[in-house]
Amino acid sequence: MIKYFNENLLHMSGMHKIKCDVLVVGAGPAGLSAARAAAKEGVKTLVIEEHPEIGKPVQCAEGIGEYLLQFLPFRVHRDLLRWKIEGMVFWARDMMVKREGKLWSGYTIDREKWDKWLASLAVKEGAAIKTASRLIYMDFQDDFVVKKVIVEGKDGNRLEIDPKVIIAADGVNSTVIDLLGVGESYIENVVKVKSFEVKNVRLLHPYHEQIFIGDFAPNAYAYIFPISRDRANVGVGVYKSGKKPEDAYQEFLELPIVKEQLKRAINVIEKSGDAPLGYRTKRWFYGNILLVGDAANQNLKPFVEGILPSMICGNIAGKLSADVAKGKGDTSDYPFLVNKSIRPLLRSSDKVLNILHEILRNENKDILNLLLGTNICSLRTIRKMLNERNDVSIRVSSFINNRYRLWATHQIEKLYLAYLFFWRIIRSVL
Ligand SMILES: Cc1cc2nc3c(=O)[nH]c(=O)nc-3n(C[C@H](O)[C@H](O)[C@H](O)COP(=O)(O)OP(=O)(O)OC[C@H]3O[C@@H](n4cnc5c(N)ncnc54)[C@H](O)[C@@H]3O)c2cc1C
Known part of the structure; x- marks a missing residue:
């Protein structure tokens, strides 16, 4: 005992x-x-x-994905959905990618x-x-x-x-x-996030969540999630790095693209916290x-x-x-029941987690992370690029500027959403 x-x-x-x-x-x-x-x-x-x-x-950026709402056992009242999000914008080095569609849209909520x-x-x-x-x-x-x-x-x-x-x-x-x-170990498995809700912002994309990838957020990313036209949750993550989250946050504020949006920003409340990765x-x-x-x-x-x-x-x-x-x-039924409900989501999340750890050891990690986040190529393609020793930025930029590829990705995502929908229906009947 x-x-x-x-x-x-x-x-x-x-x-x-x-x-x-x-x-x-x-x-x-x-x-x-x-x-x-x-x-x-x-x-x-x-x-x-x-x-x-x-x-x-509140220790949260308060973003929720629209496609996940169907898995909830009850309806969410409209009043709880604070701001509509139409998609996500990603920044890494000199590249920018915008993703829209049902897999990328969502809402900002008020966590409290x-x-x-x-x-x-x-x-x-x-x-x-x-x-x-x-x-x-x-x-x-x-x-x-x-x-x-x-x-x-x-x-x-x-x-x-x-x-x-x-x-x-x-x-x-x-x-x-x-x-x-x-x-x-707790500390080995969390991303430390420094975050504030700020007002007086001039958002370049008031209906998109912005993700920033670079050395300012070692092994993680920074974000600006809109709450309204002139208010946002801003945060910077630090993972497996000696950098202090508060230093990472200050460095992030100095990026020209961020300064442009946040130069008049006033902190309203701190929302920092730790998020689990492993x-x-x-x-x-x-x-x-x-x-x-x-x-x-x-x-x-x-x-x-x-x-x-x-x-x-x-x-x-x-x-x-x-x-x-x-x-x-029996409590041992629990993993089976979770898998039955949202297995496709957790399975792809685990695959992403595995490759993420490989990416973080790679010298091209920021743009490979961009590919991973934006979902514009398969994990197999990313894995191939992981083995390349050269700077893969030219290939990555041709990927993200390829209209046909973006269109094809969008169609695949639609099929994936349909698969999730039918998975949920069939599993709830069985
Ligand atoms: C900075 C940041 C930004 C995030 N942004 C997003 C986002 O935009 N969208 C999203 O989906 N997710 C986001 N997340 C993740 C999200 O917040 C969590 O996944 C979510 O809150 C998990 O819910 P939970 O109930 O498991 O844990 P929590 O929300 O952490 O709740 C755990 C509760 O347990 C209580 N507790 C702890 N120990 C004890 C104890 N010994 N006795 C009694 N009570 C205890 C705590 O006080 C807390 O209230 C973010 C996380 C962080 C840190």
Whole structure:
């Protein structure tokens, strides 16, 4: 038996004890979506969140892809979609690529409002949410079956919870993974992002998300995501590099194309955070624990798009946890159920992740990254270019300036979207 808490804690005066069917750790998109789904199945569901308020602080660029909305189990009200995005614009060296179409369009949301809305859906189904409450200890057996957890409030009071199932939705720096002792190094697997919401901007592309690739954002990218005509989320990522994110951000602001757009910009609020790139654990379930969202690295690479994938996987985890609590299911079914739902997306994301690591070691990494991000050639073609020793920029520029290739890519993407649509329909029937 492995113990991660001091037995004496249980006997402290003022320690409350409660039982629940499903304990959700973390009230982000993954946890709240899971809590809604579990409570909807009629099981006693409790969410604990370390911050005092749901949706705060916002550590996000707030972009969501339109094509992913079809995978959600509920409709998103128009009011929650803050700004329409028609596509993406990519910059690398002296090259610019614009991508449009259903795979590239989306919305900017207001994350605080979004998470609060998800919380209201969970509560409506009967889930309870306890804020300002941090998971600090878990008592589990060799087979990772957790018997008790201890949660500490901001006031120092402790609560002992006896759950049947735990959903670890506690984000990129998951305490559950730390306590289980199964995870790889946190720092090795995250992109550190310095980010601000800024106003007074003069966007060259107010309806497009802009991605910037270059040495200013080592092994990652920088972005300007519009919130309105004169407001945007601006961020710079740093991955596996000694460069400080704040230095990377300052360097990015000095780029002429960025200066032109942000020279009068005023910071409104900081939205910096860490985004997962690599997997910290080999599995998505341990004993009676299901990992979901950023804790399980369930996002789409290379842009680490995690809001909607976390909600989709959260919904699956929530439903399954209710079955497990009722004695009708097994946590080991979870990967199968996730794969059944969004396998094509996660599979291509994993392939992108693999090649991304190869690209990052290559001297042509910025323009190969451009090819990867813009999706204008196959991963096989990128892999071939990886083996070339010369500067491949001339070939890349002929790729991105080739109208026929862009048109063909667009048609392939349409087919892919149709495939996703039918995949979803067929899988929901089977
Ligand atoms: C700077 C930045 C920009 C991003 N931009 C985008 C974007 O534009 N689009 C997109 O789709 N994705 C984006 N992402 C990724 C996206 O934010 C995440 O994928 C998404 O929030 C994952 O949801 P989650 O519920 O798994 O985790 P989180 O949203 O991180 O929620 C986890 C929750 O768990 C709580 N918690 C943690 N530990 C404990 C504990 N011990 N006890 C209790 N509670 C705990 C945390 O307080 C938090 O509320 C971005 C990420 C970053 C860092």
